[in-house]
Amino acid sequence: MEDKTKTLQREFLKVFEKLEVVLGWEPGYDSLHATPSFIRQAKDLNKLVWNPLCSQNLCTYLVKTLNASVRKDDKKIGICVKGCDSRSLVALIQEKFITRETFYIVGIPCEGTVDWRRLMRIEPSLKDVQKVDIQGNELEVETAQKTYRFPLQQVLEQRCLHCRYPNPIIYDCLIGEPITPHIGDDQAYGDIEKIEQYSLPDRLKFWEKELDRCIRCYACRNACPLCVCRDSCIAETRTPKWLSQRCDLKEKFFYHMIHAIHLAGRCTECGECERVCPMEIPVTLIKKKLNQIVKDLLDYEAGIDPQKQPPLLTFDPGEKGI
Amino acid sequence: MSEKIFIAQGELTAMLERLSKEMDVWVPVEMGDEKWGIRFLPYHEDTIVVLDRQSTISPKNVVFPQVETLLRFRYQKDDNDPSKQRIDLKDRQDVSSALVFGARPCDVRGFHTFDQVFLNGRYKDPYYEQRREKTLFATLLCDTKDSACFCSSVGSGPGDREGSDLWIVPVDDGYVIQALNDKGRKLIPIMGKQATTEQIEKAQRIQEQVTAKRIGEYDLTRSARDFTDRFEDMDYWRDMVSKCISCGICTFVCPTCYCFNITDESRDLEGERIRSWDSCMFYHYTLEASGHNPRPEKFERYRNRVGHKFSYFPDTYSGMISCCGCGRCIRSCPVSIDIRRVVHHLKEAVDAEV
Amino acid sequence: MVNSKEESTTKKDLLIVGFLCNWCSYGGADTAGVCRFNQPTDLRIIRIPCTGRMDPLFVVKALIYGADGVLVSGCHPKDCHYNEGNFYARRRLEVLKQFLPFMGIHTDRFRYSWVSSSEGRLWQQVVTEFSETIHGLGPNPGVHGESDAKAGMSFYT
Numbered sequence: 001m002e003d004k005t006k007t008l009q010r011e012f013l014k015v016f017e018k019l020e021v022v023l024g025w026e027p028g029y030d031s032l033h034a035t036p037s038f039i040r041q042a043k044d045l046n047k048l049v050w051n052p053l054c055s056q057n058l059c060t061y062l063v064k065t066l067n068a069s070v071r072k073d074d075k076k077i078g079i080c081v082k083g084c085d086s087r088s089l090v091a092l093i094q095e096k097f098i099t100r101e102t103f104y105i106v107g108i109p110c111e112g113t114v115d116w117r118r119l120m121r122i123e124p125s126l127k128d129v130q131k132v133d134i135q136g137n138e139l140e141v142e143t144a145q146k147t148y149r150f151p152l153q154q155v156l157e158q159r160c161l162h163c164r165y166p167n168p169i170i171y172d173c174l175i176g177e178p179i180t181p182h183i184g185d186d187q188a189y190g191d192i193e194k195i196e197q198y199s200l201p202d203r204l205k206f207w208e209k210e211l212d213r214c215i216r217c218y219a220c221r222n223a224c225p226l227c228v229c230r231d232s233c234i235a236e237t238r239t240p241k242w243l244s245q246r247c248d249l250k251e252k253f254f255y256h257m258i259h260a261i262h263l264a265g266r267c268t269e270c271g272e273c274e275r276v277c278p279m280e281i282p283v284t285l286i287k288k289k290l291n292q293i294v295k296d297l298l299d300y301e302a303g304i305d306p307q308k309q310p311p312l313l314t315f316d317p318g319e320k321g322i
Numbered sequence: 323m324s325e326k327i328f329i330a331q332g333e334l335t336a337m338l339e340r341l342s343k344e345m346d347v348w349v350p351v352e353m354g355d356e357k358w359g360i361r362f363l364p365y366h367e368d369t370i371v372v373l374d375r376q377s378t379i380s381p382k383n384v385v386f387p388q389v390e391t392l393l394r395f396r397y398q399k400d401d402n403d404p405s406k407q408r409i410d411l412k413d414r415q416d417v418s419s420a421l422v423f424g425a426r427p428c429d430v431r432g433f434h435t436f437d438q439v440f441l442n443g444r445y446k447d448p449y450y451e452q453r454r455e456k457t458l459f460a461t462l463l464c465d466t467k468d469s470a471c472f473c474s475s476v477g478s479g480p481g482d483r484e485g486s487d488l489w490i491v492p493v494d495d496g497y498v499i500q501a502l503n504d505k506g507r508k509l510i511p512i513m514g515k516q517a518t519t520e521q522i523e524k525a526q527r528i529q530e531q532v533t534a535k536r537i538g539e540y541d542l543t544r545s546a547r548d549f550t551d552r553f554e555d556m557d558y559w560r561d562m563v564s565k566c567i568s569c570g571i572c573t574f575v576c577p578t579c580y581c582f583n584i585t586d587e588s589r590d591l592e593g594e595r596i597r598s599w600d601s602c603m604f605y606h607y608t609l610e611a612s613g614h615n616p617r618p619e620k621f622e623r624y625r626n627r628v629g630h631k632f633s634y635f636p637d638t639y640s641g642m643i644s645c646c647g648c649g650r651c652i653r654s655c656p657v658s659i660d661i662r663r664v665v666h667h668l669k670e671a672v673d674a675e676v
Numbered sequence: 677m678v679n680s681k682e683e684s685t686t687k688k689d690l691l692i693v694g695f696l697c698n699w700c701s702y703g704g705a706d707t708a709g710v711c712r713f714n715q716p717t718d719l720r721i722i723r724i725p726c727t728g729r730m731d732p733l734f735v736v737k738a739l740i741y742g743a744d745g746v747l748v749s750g751c752h753p754k755d756c757h758y759n760e761g762n763f764y765a766r767r768r769l770e771v772l773k774q775f776l777p778f779m780g781i782h783t784d785r786f787r788y789s790w791v792s793s794s795e796g797r798l799w800q801q802v803v804t805e806f807s808e809t810i811h812g813l814g815p816n817p818g819v820h821g822e823s824d825a826k827a828g829m830s831f832y833t
């Protein structure tokens with residue numbers, strides 16, 4: 001079987017003439033990191049890679065960096081999406097920020113991406129890594145000296161452990177075979193249920209403790225593909241002034257409520273907000289809870305059906321059950 | 323001869339306990355259960371100190387808190403003339419003394435940058451000055467570099483003792499601690515017992531070994547001109563950093579980033595004037611009242627970050643680079659932007675790399 | 677959330693913020709007043725043009741910054757002055773109501789209702805019930821855990 005990285009490069013090369021730019025990943029500052037890559041010349045396509053380190057959701061760039069709705073000529077944007085990323089892409093189409101025709105989408109069925117910090121906890125001395133790959137239920141890390149094997153449960157991102165959509169929802173070209181999700185629909189909200197087992201005061205304490213670490217760098221918002229307000233997020237605007245510059249718990253708590261409520265019924269559970277957080281705060285949980293409510297109440301999941309309208313942006317006069 | 327003491331690993335907590343009776347002792351602790359990141363927190367019982375890796379966020383907040391109250395104010399009706407209001411002002415209270423235990427050489431070096439700006443100019447910043455004077459640093463010789471570290475590239479190194487008050491060298495199952503100045507010497511008696519000659523010699527050997535190490539392959543100390551030459555090369559900046567999402571993590575975790583904002587935050591008739599961390603990576607940082615923004619694009623903001631550290635700052639402060647090579651901005655960047663690479667390539671075209 | 681201070685505070689006023697739409701519930705509250713129906717005194721009313729203007733974050737902000745309860749009230753569905761404002765509101769507010777407990781905020785601290793301007797009686801009933809509920813819950817514990825970074829310090833002033 002051909003290496004997926006090679007296939008990826010080849011597929012883009014085939015259509016490169018019609019593309020203005022290709023969004024993919026390339027090796028990062030060390031052998032355990034990948035970094036987003038904007039390829040504008042065919043000769044650079046060989047920089048692209050695909051492996052379990054390619055964690056960034058590239059859809060984040062579509063509205064906030066590229067302004068993908070405005071095209072100069074007929075050229076398309078080439079983009080690589082994992083399962084979760086593709087949901088963000090669909091959601092942006094649903095909300096009419098972008099159009100499907102603008103994109104050449106290379107979908108990659110994804111077994112999960114590595115949480116670098118979790119890996120470090122288990123094996124802090126890993127270096128000179130030559131290859132990182134997923135084999136069955138294990139992550140295989142090949143270094144110059146030896147090959148390490150880690151159970152996926154211990155080293156994948158939280159989002160991947162609860163992923164129900166490992167296969168891209170939309171694509172023009174699929175790299176590799178579709179895979180079966182690691183978990184069934186019934187376990188998808190297991191992480192939320194864990195918190196719901198706490199009593200009400202204990203939940204509050206849990207969030208107070210977690211959110212207390214927040215330094216309000218807003219990385220969770222900036223990394224979010226669906227935070228589309230560009231530079232006018234109400235967390236920062238002075239008119240209206242929702243938040244002060246203070247950094248006490250109330251402000252932090254409220255900031256996260258802003259992000260969560262604005263993502264209610266829109267969040268695609270890509271987990272970027274949590275992955276990027278330097279203080280390791282499990283903020284995706286908050287949005288996931290809202291998603292669960294929206295699913296139960298309004299029978300809707302964001303980023304699945306390009307034709308559907310997000311339910312909080314519309315209404316139904318004959319609504320039952322509310 | 324300066325006194326050197328030895329603290330066994332098992333006695334560390336007891337020592338910190340003793341110290342914490344004298345002052346606030348800030349130590350590196352984990353973010354939470356099963357988390358990898360480290361931050362500095364005031365020591366209290368049950369604190370588990372983690373010294374085997376660098377903290378995610380630098381201890382700059384000990385001297386330069388994320389939010390500092392500069393003054394409090396309250397409007398009051400003038401009883402004699404109801405049409406008038408009086409403002410009562412309350413100055414900030416004194417701060418207590420503090421010890422940062424287990425910082426790294428790069429963390430301490432970060433304060434050199436701060437000192438230039440807040441102490442060595444025409445005006446002194448009283449808030450910073452007070453905390454700076456009252457804060458001591460017990461610094462750990464650093465033998466745990468990772469792939470993001472580059473302290474030697476910017477003129478420092480893993481054995482750099484400059485700016486520290488106490489110096490900690492891990493030896494066998496403990497630490498040899500030595501005072502580097504009078505401030506540090508005062509604490510020595512509280513800390514522990516005299517080290518043996520053997521331990522001292524061993525510490526000396528480790529010190530020499532580590533000091534000889536060079537962390538970081540490039541030399542980035544003379545990049546000021548390269549930066550100005552490259553300033554208008556938009557392709558360079560787009561190529562290098564159009565992936566930046568402008569999140570501000572790099573500036574918040576950085577030991578040398580000192581930009582701040584001052585705001586009055588009030589409710590009803592009272593409030594505070596606070597100084598809080600700001601970030602040049604934020605759109606609002608340069609947004610002018612007219613609505614014009616000189617740095618509307620993300621890559622322009624990143625360019626400013628590089629320029630400030632490697633060009634404007636050395637131009638203003640006799641060649642000093644305002645980056646200590648700690649690598650935090652690289653490690654924590656969600657898109658893995660590597661400042662070393664960006665600065666290194668200022669000189670030659672990127673293509674030359676491949 | 678059961679609060680031990682509850683007994684001693686039942687008599688004292690708690691702080692309930694009411695967001696009432698201009699066309700129906702505000703009128704309903706007015707009718708109740710004009711008819712001199714007895715009402716509890718914990719409610720502070722903020723008039724909004726329509727519940728469609730009701731940002732769920734108004735509720736959250738009030739609850740985080742000290743309100744003991746929040747009541748939102750507007751026209752009955754299908755009676756909205758702007759035809760559809762409360763249809764949007766209904767979804768948003770219900771989602772919020774179900775969400776609050778996840779963050780540790782009691783869901784009963786927030787209620788939304790539909791009261792028209794002629795329904796003075798209904799308004800009296802809604803306010804009375806809600807006040808009783810809030811008194812039952814006691815003062816809002818709010819969000820103010822001791823910050824780790826401040827523990828035992830005189831350092832942050």
Ligand code: SF4
Pocket residue numbers: 213214215216217218219220221273276277278279280281283
């Ligand atoms: S990324 Fe983390 S620290 Fe930064 S604002 Fe979000 S939750 Fe807070």
Ligand code: SF4
Pocket residue numbers: 220223224225226227263266267268269270271272273274284287
């Ligand atoms: S809120 Fe978090 S999980 Fe949801 S779309 Fe945004 S970044 Fe992804």
Ligand code: SF4
Pocket residue numbers: 221226227228229230232233234235258259262263
């Ligand atoms: S948090 Fe809300 S206001 Fe801020 S960017 Fe996201 S959606 Fe926009």
Ligand code: SF4
Pocket residue numbers: 565566567568569570571572573603624651654655656657658659
């Ligand atoms: S941390 Fe990275 S993405 Fe965030 S502002 Fe800094 S360079 Fe840009």
Ligand code: SF4
Pocket residue numbers: 572575576577578579631644645646647648649650651652661
């Ligand atoms: S710029 Fe980066 S490497 Fe330099 S001091 Fe700041 S965080 Fe450390």
